[in-house]
Structure formats: structure tokens, C-alpha cells
Amino acid sequence: MIQAALHNEKELLAQVVEGKEEAFAMFYHYYYPAVSAFVQQFLKSPQLSEDLSQEVFTRIWQNRHRLAEVQSFRAYLFVVARNQAITALRTISRHELAAGEILRHYHLPPPSTDDLLLTQEYMRFLRNTLDSLPERTRQIFRLCREEGRSYDEVAALLGISRNAVKNHMVQAMKVLKTSVEKELGIPLSVFLAVFSAGSENF
């Protein structure tokens, strides 16, 4: 399911480029759940996914001048999310600690007839690669699943500044709330409901 763009996205983007946090808060709240769900497909760990998603928005905010040439915020956002997720996965694959964080949240499917659906060629490729693995890889793999590791270490490894945006956004929303209520005389929730018509995120 692809979300529709915010109805006044062009204007909002211009405001973000100018550094208006409240405008960025719109994007953030509107798109955050979709980005988070997207990232979690690949990172599995809910916490890791959440923090990486925050990181995606932080980066976009930090590089907001680039948004001037962006046609579709959504597409830009997901390119950044995609690149971040691939980078994170690569790092993870090289690091036992981080792989453990993923594996602990990976719910293995129950053994089922599903495997019968896999073609013999698929199984052959799988088997060939498996046979080529050094034994130590497999040991680590097993260890990863068993060992609880500090999440903060993993986050640090992936260069994730935890909850940076969250705090930032809380701040931004406060500013927005105050100005909306002061200037328009309506509660923020009402304003948002009107403002981001079509969004289900509020």
C-alpha cells in the first residue's frame, strides 16, 4: 500500500527547506509508521527498526536543503530508508553482536510443507552455499541466537543516535501546538485533522 502524498506537500517541503520544524513534523508523523514498518521487514528488531527510522528522519532534516530539488518526498524518504537499511544490514552481517540482535527477533517459521514449494534448484543453491560456509560462521550463528547483548552497543555500532528525532519532534510539536492554538484558536488535534486530511496517523 503506497501512501498518498500530503495534499499540500509542495508548500510544506518549501517550508522544511526554510527550516520550519513544524512543517517537518507533518512529514514525520504522516510517514513515520510506513517507514518504520518498511525498515522492520529487514531489521526485525522493533527497537532497532524504530531507532533506524528515527535516524532516517534525522538525516533528512539535517540535509533539508536537498529537499529543494525533490519532487516526491515519499520517494526520497524511502530511498534514504532503503540505503540506511542496506548499510545497516551490511554492518550487521559483519558483526556477531548486531546479528544477534536481529536473530533474536527473527521468528523462525514452524517446519512446514511450505518448504516443498521451494524448487529443487533453490535448495541446490542453498545447499551449495551452506556447504561452503566456514564452520565458525555456523558457530557464531548459533551463539548469536543464544546470547543476549546490549542493545545500546548495537545501536552505537550502527551509528544510530537513539531517539534523537523523537525528542526533536516532541519539541517541534510543542512549538506547533502553541502557535496553532494561539493563532487559530483551535486545538491542535482539530487543526491536524483538517490539515493532513487523508492521514490516519493522528
Place this chain on the structure above:
Amino acid sequence: MLEQHHFYQQLVKRYAANQATSEELEVFFHLLEQGKLDAALEMYMNEAAGLTEAPPYAEEPSEAVITPLYTKRKLLYRVAAAAVILILAGSAWWFMNRINEPAHPGELAVQQDILPGVSGATLTLEDGSVMQLDTAARTLQVTQGETSLLAGKGTLTYRGAPEAGNLRYNVLTTHKGEQYRITLSDGTKILADAATSLRFPVAFTGRERVVEINGHAWFEVAENARQPFYVKKGNQLVQVLGTSFDMLAYDNEKNMAVTLVTGRVQVNNGKAVCRLAPGQQAIAAKGAEGITLIKEADIEAATAWINGKMVFRNADIATIMRAAERWYNIEVEVQGNLTGRSFYFAVNRTAPLSELLHFLEIYHIKYKLDTVTRKLILMQ
């Protein structure tokens, strides 16, 4: 016929959809590490994010925008280096399953060679009763107070809640040619090398957890800040703060060595204190006051044994032979002068003694082996 990139795509898809089995996961991470899945991942992600329909930019995106996150960061190399250390050192535990059986069970009767060590130990309970532990599939269960212990298939596991009153101690002893793994009641895992004894309480009550060692073991200590963990050897004390490390402390070795892989430990010999960071090694020589800190320790060599290898680098013959005595349950006599020479070699711990003897041949050392008396004599 399925082409490779289709295989990659299918693998990525199954991973994302949580359909991958543990074998597929293993392959997934392996291929990922090798960078072989990048294209498949990107393709799948584009589809999942609906990125096919509209480019994010009015014109061709400038490369700087699209690619900055792909640039390899130095971090990756550091991470890779750290991973290597962990790979080499950290994965001890589960591997040991493989040593549970003698390499060549059928050859036991015909002893042209000497077989390597096996999983086995002797456990002495609080009341003085003795249990033989081996690799047999049968399981022994004993209850001591609130704690029960389970022994079978080469592992000993304690389970139970701490109880009031005095600590009950058990002693696990491996003889030469044996090793054994054990999980203490707090979840700490220990792999005891040959000729090692470990004394520990059945359940940890009180303010600290203390395990006494004489010998060589790998520790993966369960974190519990409120109940610090200590490993004691005579007056040498290692204070552990949630960590995995190797401790070599035999009576017949000149040096006691603590090699830290993850976490933090502090080594105290009563006269000096030394804090270790991962990758470092503390050496306390017998009779010496101080502790030597080796900042870039040879982690691979120090911890190879837990991965089933004996690795020696720049080692003297006496050190190598003491290790051989312990693992192959032999006596070694060195005739002639081999001191002052240093050796590099590695053998699998699952290999029979002949593999190690082969190393001697490479170094032009002559030897005589008597498999009945289990005596090896080295000649110059």
C-alpha cells in the same frame, strides 16, 4: 534452471517475509557479508517501498544524494576487525558438541596412535559423593537443596533459585585428556579445559559470586551488577563485569594469563591490579610482583582451544608440550636442548597425537612414542 540472481532474490524475499529457515538465515547473512545480496536487496526494497513508479527528483538525482549512505565507512573495517576477533574467540560454546565423541571410536582397540581428549569430568558433590560425567546420552539428575543439576551429553547444568544459609560447593575436575562444559545456576557458562578443577557454589547466595579455578577455562559470565563475579586462583583474583574471557592458571605453568574477549575484567594478584579492555591480556608471572598488560594480545591463539584448535605462535617447546600432555594425556620428556627455539603451529584438538608429531617432524625434531606407557620423548 534457476539462476543465481533469482536465488538471491528469493532468499531476500523469504528473509523479509519471515519465511526463511535457520539454514537460509545463515546463508543470507553470509551472502550479505560478501556483498552478494546488495542488488537483490535493493530490488526487493524498491518494490516493497513502491519506488518504481516515480523518481524522487525532477531530474536525474545527483549522485551525492543517492549514494552517500553507500560509501564505505571506516567503521566497517573496524567492525570487521572486531568481528574477526569475536569469530575466532567468541563462539566456543556450541562447537564443543563435536568433541563429545572420540574422533575414531572404532580405533580404540588398535592403538598405533594416541587419541585426543574427550568430553568428560568428575564431579564431587558437597557431601563428598563423586559422579563420573561423560558424553553418554543418559542424563543424571541430582537435587541439592533448592538446586538441581542435570548432567548428560557432555554438559552439566545447574538450575535453581538462591536459598538462604550456607553455600553448598561442588567441584568439577577434568583429568588430562578431558574437557567439560558447565552452566552455573546464574547462567554463567564455563568450558573447562583438560586437567582443570573448578570449585563453585551450587547456588549463588550472598553479595558475590566466586568460582575457584586451577587450570584453564573459558568463561562467559552472566551479567549481574548486584552480584559481582570473581574467579580466584590462590591469591590471584579476577573481578568480572559481565564478560567472556579465557583464564589460564595451571600450577605447572610459570604464567597465569587472563585474556579478555568482551566486557571488562580486573585482575588482582594481591600486589598489583590491572584492568583489561577487550583484546588485552594480563600476565601474572609466578613470583613476580607486577602484572604485565599486553595491549594487543594474540586473542586468536589464546582462545583457539575453545574452537577446537591448538594454536601456538612464537611458543617455546615446553609450553607446547605441557599443552600436549594435558590434552593427549601423555608424559613428555625433552632430551637435548630445544630451549631458545620458538615454534608456530596449529592442530585440531579433534586430531590424534600423530598430527602434532607431524609438526615435530616439520621442525626436524626427532621423537619416540610409546603408546602403551603414553610417553613421548623428544630428541634434538
